Amino acid sequence: MKKKAEIRACRKEDMNGLLEAANKVFGDVLTPDYWRWKYHDNPVSGYEISALAESEGEIVAFIGAHLRRFDVQGQPMIGTREDDLFVAEEWRKSRLYLQVFKKRLELQKARGIEFSFGCANPIISKVALKLFNIRRVTSITRVVLPVGLSPYLARFLPSPVARLLAWPMDRFLVWRATKGSRLPSGMKLEKLDRFDERFDRLWERLRGDYPIIGVRDADYLNWRFVANPAIRYERLAVVDDKGEIRGYLVAGFRREKIGMGQIADLVVPRNEDPRVARSLIAESVRLFSRCGMRGIACWMLPHTHLFQILSAMGFTPRGEGRIDLAFRNTDLENEAIPLDFALDSENWFFTFCDSDTA
Numbered sequence: 132m133k134k135k136a137e138i139r140a141c142r143k144e145d146m147n148g149l150l151e152a153a154n155k156v157f158g159d160v161l162t163p164d165y166w167r168w169k170y171h172d173n174p175v176s177g178y179e180i181s182a183l184a185e186s187e188g189e190i191v192a193f194i195g196a197h198l199r200r201f202d203v204q205g206q207p208m209i210g211t212r213e214d215d216l217f218v219a220e221e222w223r224k225s226r227l228y229l230q231v232f233k234k235r236l237e238l239q240k241a242r243g244i245e246f247s248f249g250c251a252n253p254i255i256s257k258v259a260l261k262l263f264n265i266r267r268v269t270s271i272t273r274v275v276l277p278v279g280l281s282p283y284l285a286r287f288l289p290s291p292v293a294r295l296l297a298w299p300m301d302r303f304l305v306w307r308a309t310k311g312s313r314l315p316s317g318m319k320l321e322k323l324d325r326f327d328e329r330f331d332r333l334w335e336r337l338r339g340d341y342p343i344i345g346v347r348d349a350d351y352l353n354w355r356f357v358a359n360p361a362i363r364y365e366r367l368a369v370v371d372d373k374g375e376i377r378g379y380l381v382a383g384f385r386r387e388k389i390g391m392g393q394i395a396d397l398v399v400p401r402n403e404d405p406r407v408a409r410s411l412i413a414e415s416v417r418l419f420s421r422c423g424m425r426g427i428a429c430w431m432l433p434h435t436h437l438f439q440i441l442s443a444m445g446f447t448p449r450g451e452g453r454i455d456l457a458f459r460n461t462d463l464e465n466e467a468i469p470l471d472f473a474l475d476s477e478n479w480f481f482t483f484c485d486s487d488t489a
Contacts, residue, residue, distance in 0.1 A: 134186050136227060138234045141181040143171065145190065149183065152190040156217040164360040172358060174350050175200055175209060180242050182235035184227055191219040192227050194235045198244065199485070200346040202338045203468055211239055212249045232263060236461070245467030247459040250486050264463060268456040269476035271430050272438070274446035278304050278416060279390065279425040305420045308445045312413035315404050317372035320414055322365065326352040329376045337400040341435075341480035343473070347398060355484060356381050356395065364395065367414055369407045377403055380411040381484070382418055392419035394429035396484035401436050408440045416444075430486070434477040456481055 141149070146166055153161050170178040175198035184192035195214040200207065213235070218228050239247070250271065279301050288296070314320065326349040334348045345351075356364045368379040378399030385393050394415060399408040419427050429446060431438045458473045460466045472478060 136184040136186040136191060136222070138182065138184045138227075138230050140234070140238055141178055141183055141193075141195075143178065145183065146170075148190045149193060152219065153193065153215060153217055156219070161215075162360070168354075168358055168360055169197065169214070170195065172354060173197065174354050180211065180235065180238040180244065182231050182238060184222075184231050186222075189219075191222050192231045193217055194228075194231050196235060196239065199248075200351070202344050202346060204342050205339060208245045208467065210246045210248045211244050213247065229262065239461055244461055246461055246473070247457075248485075249457050250454050251457050252453060252455070263459065265457050265459040266470070266474055268458050268474055268479065269432065271454045271456050271481065272433055272448050273453070274429050274431060274438070274441050275449040276308060276416065276427045276444070276446045277425065278308070278392075278420045278427060279423065301420065305416055308416045309413035312409045313406060314369060314410045315406050318369050318377060318407070320410060321368050321370050323368055323379075324366075325349075325357055326366070329374070330379070333376045333379075333398075333400075337398065340401045342478040343468070344480040345485045347396070347484070352396075365418060367411055367418075369399075369411060378407045378411055380415050382415045383483070384422070385488070390423065390425040392422070392424040392427045393483060394427060396482050397429065397431070397437055397441075398482075399437065405436075405440060408437055409444065412441065412444055430481070430483045432476060432479060432481060435480060 146163065150161055150163060150166055170176075170181070178196070180196045180198075182194050182196075183190050194216050197212045197214045199210050199212060201210050202208075216228075218231075247265065249265075251265075279297065328349060330347070330349040330352055334346065337347075338344060356366060363384045365382040365384075366379065367382065369377045371377055379396070380394060380398075381396040383393040383395035385395075392415070394412070397408070397411065399411070416427065427446075428449075429441060431441055456476070456479065458468075460468060460470065460473070
């Protein structure tokens with residue numbers, strides 16, 4: 132007899148069953164602490180508009196929903212991002228995934244969520260366009276700066292010899308990227324344990340810099356970069372003589388095992404002195420170099436003012452075309468954001484902070 136599946140909204144008590152099913156697909160990479168942080172502790176939640184399929188007491192398909200507050204042309208909106216998608220192997224030839232997606236969209240409409248966004252590789256983007264009317268906005272540009280050569284040399288030489296030869300070249304790479312990075316008078320760099328109410332005021336300054344930008348207030352930033360149980364982050368800020376925040380950078384060590392540092396977020400208002408951004412980037416270069424990283428990666432769209440600063444400091448595009456930024460209005464007939472406007476990449480500010488990766 133052909134198995135049947137019940138398709139429904141997720142409930143909090145599904146967590147253990149979802150973790151077991153997801154880890155069968157992804158490998159044992161998801162922990163209860165991570166799942167709880169991502170879906171239950173998120174400031175806007177979203178777990179209740181995630182959808183799953185259950186058959187004979189086992190979860191066989193899932194599409195997670197992660198809600199994110201946005202400022203769109205000065206108006207508050209909530210978008211949703213599909214996360215942790217999976218279908219059990221024995222169900223992949225069925226139409227179950229489409230049915231779960233339709234349920235998730237139904238839940239999204241009922242909640243009044245205006246749009247969906249996300250990151251996908253180009254192949255998935257084409258499939259999503261055909262099946263779900265999800266549209267490609269642009270390819271997300273990943274810029275990279277080399278800061279350590281010893282990992283490369285160690286492929287051909289004994290490690291002590293590689294480190295000895297790389298040392299002067301590594302120092303030169305760091306010097307080249309950080310030269311001339313002096314802060315304006317009265318400002319200083321600080322390492323942060325948490326994001327406080329000063330970041331709410333910074334958000335009010337920068338929210339109008341780009342027409343579509345994810346909210347970056349203290350509540351969100353503490354959830355994203357302090358409470359995260361899976362990844363180590365270092366938080367840097369430039370503070371003026373009144374104690375106010377002029378810009379910040381979050382350095383992530385998600386790919387530490389392969390020697391790649393990640394600038395997970397870099398935020399400086401457009402009208403700010405460029406030396407603020409340069410000093411933050413330079414300090415992250417020194418930090419990653421001290422930690423033995425061979426390179427630093429950063430997501431930044433080319434039209435932004437920060438992309439120009441990164442380029443001037445030696446960051447160059449790598450791996451373009453690997454990840455697309457995608458968009459879909461929840462109601463295709465009554466668009467919350469006009470499609471032409473949403474598909475113009477120059478309206479977006481989007482970094483690794485906005486992605487579905489911890």
